[in-house]
Amino acid sequence: MPTYDYVIVGGGTAGSVIASRLTEDPDVRVALIEGGPSDIDRPEVLTLRRWLGLLGGELDYDYPTTEQPRGNSHIRHSRARVLGGCSSHNTLISFKPLPTDWDEWETAGALGWNAAAMEPYFAKLRNNVVPVGERDRNAVAVDFLEAATTALGVPLVEGFNKRPFTEGAGFFDLAYHPETNKRSSASVAYLHPHIESGDRPNLEILLETWAYRLELDGDRVTGVHVRTADGAERLLRAEREVLLCAGAVDTPRLLLHSGIGPAADLTELGIDVHHDLPGVGENLLDHPESVIVWETNGPIPENSAMDSDTGLFVRRDPKSKGPDLMFHFYQVPFTDNPERLGYERPEHGVSLTPNIPKPHSRGRLYLTSSDPEVKPALDFRYFTDEDDYDARTLVDGIRAAREVARTEPLAGWLKREVCPGPEVTSDEDVSAYARQVAHTVYHPAGTCRMGGSSDEQAVVDPELRVRGLSGVRIADASVFPTMPSVNPMIGVLMVGEKAADLIRTATTTTPGGVA
Numbered sequence: 001m002p003t004y005d006y007v008i009v010g011g012g013t014a015g016s017v018i019a020s021r022l023t024e025d026p027d028v029r030v031a032l033i034e035g036g037p038s039d040i041d042r043p044e045v046l047t048l049r050r051w052l053g054l055l056g057g058e059l060d061y062d063y064p065t066t067e068q069p070r071g072n073s074h075i076r077h078s079r080a081r082v083l084g085g086c087s088s089h090n091t092l093i094s095f096k097p098l099p100t101d102w103d104e105w106e107t108a109g110a111l112g113w114n115a116a117a118m119e120p121y122f123a124k125l126r127n128n129v130v131p132v133g134e135r136d137r138n139a140v141a142v143d144f145l146e147a148a149t150t151a152l153g154v155p156l157v158e159g160f161n162k163r164p165f166t167e168g169a170g171f172f173d174l175a176y177h178p179e180t181n182k183r184s185s186a187s188v189a190y191l192h193p194h195i196e197s198g199d200r201p202n203l204e205i206l207l208e209t210w211a212y213r214l215e216l217d218g219d220r221v222t223g224v225h226v227r228t229a230d231g232a233e234r235l236l237r238a239e240r241e242v243l244l245c246a247g248a249v250d251t252p253r254l255l256l257h258s259g260i261g262p263a264a265d266l267t268e269l270g271i272d273v274h275h276d277l278p279g280v281g282e283n284l285l286d287h288p289e290s291v292i293v294w295e296t297n298g299p300i301p302e303n304s305a306m307d308s309d310t311g312l313f314v315r316r317d318p319k320s321k322g323p324d325l326m327f328h329f330y331q332v333p334f335t336d337n338p339e340r341l342g343y344e345r346p347e348h349g350v351s352l353t354p355n356i357p358k359p360h361s362r363g364r365l366y367l368t369s370s371d372p373e374v375k376p377a378l379d380f381r382y383f384t385d386e387d388d389y390d391a392r393t394l395v396d397g398i399r400a401a402r403e404v405a406r407t408e409p410l411a412g413w414l415k416r417e418v419c420p421g422p423e424v425t426s427d428e429d430v431s432a433y434a435r436q437v438a439h440t441v442y443h444p445a446g447t448c449r450m451g452g453s454s455d456e457q458a459v460v461d462p463e464l465r466v467r468g469l470s471g472v473r474i475a476d477a478s479v480f481p482t483m484p485s486v487n488p489m490i491g492v493l494m495v496g497e498k499a500a501d502l503i504r505t506a507t508t509t510t511p512g513g514v515a
């Protein structure tokens with residue numbers, strides 16, 4: 001039976017960082033279990049501009065949502081099944097979480113995760129985080145930025161990561177190589193150099209291998225049961241720790257199938273309860289968005305990094321600690337959801353997607369079967385918050401987007417508003433449209449949240465250790481106590497860097513690993 005010091009489940013965004021950092025010590029043996037194939041020599045994965053073609057395909061786990069009475073029940077949640085995880089098929093928009101986002105974590109019980117403590121981890125990242133290259137700066141995106149700053153009175157930002165902001169419009173920073181449009185994903189930055197040079201014989205990457213259950217010895221997690229591509233089942237033993245990095249959907253899924261979660265739910269499904277942990281699957285967070293689409297007067301230039309290279313942040317409420325409305329500007333007509341309502345896709349067009357940086361609604365992930373092959377249910381409970389904050393934010397977003405569209409030089413590009421259309425004006429109608437066509441920016445998080453000992457819903461403590469168990473930590477988007485106001489990938493990478501530090505410190509202070 002193969003034995004390692006650490007067994008990592010998930011060679012995705014956080015898992016790649018941790019595998020790379022732990023194996024810097026040649027005496028540490030690591031197994032990295034990845035459900036998907038390698039991304040090496042796969043241009044359709046490594047070329048950032050081709051990201052949209054990966055969604056829904058063979059490299060996507062493609063999770064449906066449950067019925068959403070106040071939102072859009074047709075949303076499919078893409079989760080990448082390939083080395084690098086979602087950083088191998090996302091848009092690589094790279095925002096260091098704002099200081100207020102980290103400080104909010106500490107207030108929520110994540111001691112040691114405040115902005116000052118987290119800052120050094122941004123500097124450690126190996127990804128090539130750079131502004132959208134000059135060549136990729138599309139004329140319509142440049143004009144959108146000028147119109148947005150004029151219409152809404154927000155500053156033009158060159159480099160969102162240079163200093164904290166509450167408002168602004170600008171080209172994003174992206175984790176990519178502008179000269180080739182190659183991704184600087186977690187796998188490219190943290191694993192490829194070692195795979196290519198062969199300088200990490202202590203790192204074994206098991207591709208196309210699925211972890212379906214944790215092995216427990218009393219309260220200690222000692223290994224991982226996996227199924228390989230040819231159907232063979234194996235148990236991989238971890239002498240020190242098992243590290244769960246399977247993402248906000250698959251980490252809680254694996255825990256639940258291992259009998260770790262809300263006892264009543266597990267019993268109802270006939271799963272033996274090993275450890276009653278009520279928070280597993282709760283606190284499902286996302287950044288929901290809506291869309292407004294315009295037909296343009298003709299074709300727009302084709303140059304871009306990935307068709308959504310600019311964004312806009314607004315703070316409507318001066319008391320808000322950070323931006324409370326975010327937009328991505330698409331150089332394409334993004335009508336996938338509106339088409340279900342009968343709208344047509346114009347041949348040429350642009351879109352703005354108003355998005356809620358700090359949504360109030362909270363959802364839940366749960367199992368519907370004891371069969372590990374059955375996908376878990378994702379109930380985001382979109383737009384169900386009591387004060388209707390989330391829906392109102394999207395209405396404000398559509399209105400702000402219309403102001404931008406009326407303003408030159410963007411106005412000169414636009415022929416007409418396609419959806420929702422100029423006749424949709426009342427708050428009620430705009431809200432109904434915005435929610436029906438709502439989409440996700442694919443940021444699920446929070447389903448194994450980190451918190452203090454008094455937080456009964458906390459799944460991990462501030463050292464990322466699963467409460468009530470030993471030998472197991474979680475490090476991925478599932479530990480987020482709250483949603484950052486910005487896109488989360490850099491936050492996940494920083495979680496990975498900090499996790500590696502926590503694990504190494506535990507090893508040097510506690511013989512045999514985590515107590």
Ligand SMILES: Cc1cc2nc3c(=O)[nH]c(=O)nc-3n(C[C@H](O)[C@H](O)[C@H](O)COP(=O)(O)OP(=O)(O)OC[C@H]3O[C@@H](n4cnc5c(N)ncnc54)[C@H](O)[C@@H]3O)c2cc1C
Nearest residue numbers: 010012013014035085086090092093211247477487488489
């Ligand atoms: C289409 C899309 C666009 C996005 N755009 C952006 C963006 O521009 N900027 C941004 O900041 N964020 C973006 N995000 C979100 C961001 O990519 C994710 O929040 C982040 O990458 C999640 O990292 P993770 O480590 O938690 O999980 P993942 O990166 O998903 O890693 C999980 C890994 O675990 C593997 N795995 C899962 N279960 C098992 C199992 N049981 N056994 C073995 N392996 C398993 C998976 O194959 C995967 O490789 C986007 C996401 C998507 C899907």
